[in-house]
Amino acid sequence: MIKYFIIITALILIFAVIYFEFYYLIRPSRLGKEIIKKYNFDYPVLVAHRGASYNAPESTLPAVKMALESGVDYIELDVQRTKDGELVIFHDTNLLRLTDASQVFPEKKSYELQNFTLAELRQLNYGAWFNISYSERAKDSFSELTIMTLQEVLEFVDPVNTGIGLALELKSPYLYEGIEEEIVNQLEEQKIDEKESEPPRVLFLSFSPASLKRLSELRPDSPRILLTRRNFVSPRRWQGWLDITEEVADGIGPKGHVSFPWYIGAAHKRGLFVFPYVINRSWQLKIFSWFSADGYITDRPEMLANFYDRVQEFGENVGEFGDEILENDEQESEQDSNEEKNNN
Numbered sequence: 001m002i003k004y005f006i007i008i009t010a011l012i013l014i015f016a017v018i019y020f021e022f023y024y025l026i027r028p029s030r031l032g033k034e035i036i037k038k039y040n041f042d043y044p045v046l047v048a049h050r051g052a053s054y055n056a057p058e059s060t061l062p063a064v065k066m067a068l069e070s071g072v073d074y075i076e077l078d079v080q081r082t083k084d085g086e087l088v089i090f091h092d093t094n095l096l097r098l099t100d101a102s103q104v105f106p107e108k109k110s111y112e113l114q115n116f117t118l119a120e121l122r123q124l125n126y127g128a129w130f131n132i133s134y135s136e137r138a139k140d141s142f143s144e145l146t147i148m149t150l151q152e153v154l155e156f157v158d159p160v161n162t163g164i165g166l167a168l169e170l171k172s173p174y175l176y177e178g179i180e181e182e183i184v185n186q187l188e189e190q191k192i193d194e195k196e197s198e199p200p201r202v203l204f205l206s207f208s209p210a211s212l213k214r215l216s217e218l219r220p221d222s223p224r225i226l227l228t229r230r231n232f233v234s235p236r237r238w239q240g241w242l243d244i245t246e247e248v249a250d251g252i253g254p255k256g257h258v259s260f261p262w263y264i265g266a267a268h269k270r271g272l273f274v275f276p277y278v279i280n281r282s283w284q285l286k287i288f289s290w291f292s293a294d295g296y297i298t299d300r301p302e303m304l305a306n307f308y309d310r311v312q313e314f315g316e317n318v319g320e321f322g323d324e325i326l327e328n329d330e331q332e333s334e335q336d337s338n339e340e341k342n343n344n
Helices: 002-026 032-037 061-070 128-133 140-144 150-157 179-189 209-218 235-248 261-269 282-290 301-307 316-343
Strands: 045-049 074-081 087-089 165-170 202-206 224-227 251-253 295-298
Touching: 032 261, 045 301, 061 074, 061 150, 061 301, 074 150, 074 179, 087 150, 087 179, 128 140, 150 165, 150 179, 165 179, 179 209, 202 209, 209 224, 209 235, 224 235, 235 251, 235 261, 282 301, 295 301
Parallel strands: 045 074, 045 295, 074 165, 165 202, 202 224, 224 251
Antiparallel strands: 074 087
């Protein structure tokens, strides 16, 4: 008798799970638009992952410039801190994947970014790897790129005047004590404040709940997104993530693999928005649009902007400012070269 009871109970639970998931497949949550409206976002929110990183080396000036011109709402960039205390834009904590650090500094025992000064980082090449890995998208100019500081990005993107916001990810914040306050201070110095009737000019993203908690205290008006890493997640774990998100953030950023409609619906019931990453195919967009995702993080911002019929037109000042930064870098390189010759 007990055996039959267990079997029947198991069948009921299986049926309930199937029904619940099928229900959200045919009737996805429609609460996202109301949630997004609270933040004055356009729906859906389009975020360029490390700039237009499909068509240009990630987190570099050309990638940021292409993203600005594409029509997206935000440009996502990772912030770290150098050995001499400068805030810079770079994704990896280690320099070897994206630079020639081992060739320029063969004597170094560690190639962690935090062990390099800004002057040392300025000597590295940040784009040649892209030309080698993606020859069909290569450009000669990509071989002359250098690292950007957060200050340069704030001046170039200029959210107050362009209307394009920044999604700043705190990369491994446990390595950089106090980095949250430093970022907030730079935003305040640039007068990049939030306005009640306008979309947020800055979003904060992190895998670290503790970092997002600090940001909620330092700059509560800028929305925060908790990122998750797993390619597979159980309903119980998802609810656990939502519990944490409710405490420290306004939305959750899961991998696309786990952004099922029943998970999105569960987030919406708690008043949380959902931005899956990294969405680079049009078929993914069609699926997640049906699943009612509230925004998308992509390496291909032009694809998203075209899909949602958004075109951003900027004046010549955007291009001119980008050229000016490149010219300044070239002048600095030339000066360094001349100084080196003089020293020799």
